[in-house]
Amino acid sequence: MRMLAPPTIAAPFARYAHGVEVPAGHRWVATSGQLPLAADGTVPEGAKAQGTLCFANCAAILAEAGMGPEDVIRVNAFVTDRAHMAGYMAARDAWLQGVTRLPASTLVIVSGFTRPEFFVEVEVTAAKA
Numbered sequence: 595m596r597m598l599a600p601p602t603i604a605a606p607f608a609r610y611a612h613g614v615e616v617p618a619g620h621r622w623v624a625t626s627g628q629l630p631l632a633a634d635g636t637v638p639e640g641a642k643a644q645g646t647l648c649f650a651n652c653a654a655i656l657a658e659a660g661m662g663p664e665d666v667i668r669v670n671a672f673v674t675d676r677a678h679m680a681g682y683m684a685a686r687d688a689w690l691q692g693v694t695r696l697p698a699s700t701l702v703i704v705s706g707f708t709r710p711e712f713f714v715e716v717e718v719t720a721a722k723a
Contacts, residue, residue, distance in 0.1 A: 595614055595615060595616050595617065595620075595667065595695055595721065596614070596615050596695065597611035597612075597613070597614055597695055597696060598611065598612055598613035598614065598615055599611065599612055599613075600612065606699075608683060608687075608699075609686075609687050609690065609696060610669070610696050610697060610698060610699035611695075611696045611697060611698050611699075612698065613698050614667040614668065614695070614697060614698050616667055616721045617723075619723060620721040620722060620723050621659070621721065621722055621723075622719065622720070622721050623655070623656060623659045623661055623665075623719070623720045623721075624717070624718075624719045624720075625651075625652050625655045625656070625717050625718050625719075626717060627670075627672070627715045627716065627717040628648045628649075628651035628652050628655075628715065628716050628717065629648065629707060629708075629709075629712050629714075629715050630643070630644035630645070630647040630648050630712060630713070630714055630715075631647075631651075631712075632647060637709075637711045637712065640681055640713075641673065641677075641678035641679075641680070641681030641682050641685075641713045641714055642681035642682070642684050642685050643681075643685075644681075644682075644685075644712070644713050644714040645671075645681060645682040645684070645685025645686060645714045645716065646685040646688070646689075648671075648685070648714055648715065648716035649663075649685055649686065649689040649716060651716075652716055652717070652718045653689070656718070656720055659720075659722075660722070661720045661722050663689055663690055663693050664693050664694075664695070665720040665721060665722045666690075666693075666697045666718045666719070666720045667697050667698065667719055667720060667721050668697050668698045668699070668700075668718065668719040669686065669697050669698070669699040669700070669716065669717075669718050670699075670700050670702075670716070670717045670718075671686070671699070671700070671701045671702070671714065671715065671716045671717075672701075672702050672703075672704045672707075672714070672715045672716075673701065673702075673703055673704070673713060673714050674703070674704060674705070674706055674707065674712070674713050674714075675703065675713070676703060678713045678714060679701065679703075681714075682701070682714050683701075685714075686699070686716075697718070
């Protein structure tokens with residue numbers, strides 16, 4: 595897989611790739627959107643803690659397929675307010691620490707989720723030979 599970074603467009607705003615090319619013959623995994631809900635039903639406070647839990651949930655799904663953060667080709671994330679962007683981005687960057695081929699990434703501000711205490715939702719797509 596390789597990151598796509600055309601020199602004719604502006605560089606990414608943060609630690610992500612504009613695109614990722616996946617060669618033929620790779621297995622794919624797509625997660626559903628993961629909300630910051632722990633196995634015991636608790637929801638952490640703050641966007642960074644919520645983002646960290648969302649990524650941990652994504653990691654558990656990927657691990658079941660024998661994959662990890664290094665196999666992620668796309669991250670789609672949703673936050674309920676611009677104020678939550680920095681916390682989410684810190685959680686994303688921590689989860690991708692050490693990953694050399696960065697995924698494509700989209701962050702969208704939404705009006706809300708199914709429960710008012712949720713500030714962040716994350717879904718990932720991964721591919722591996």
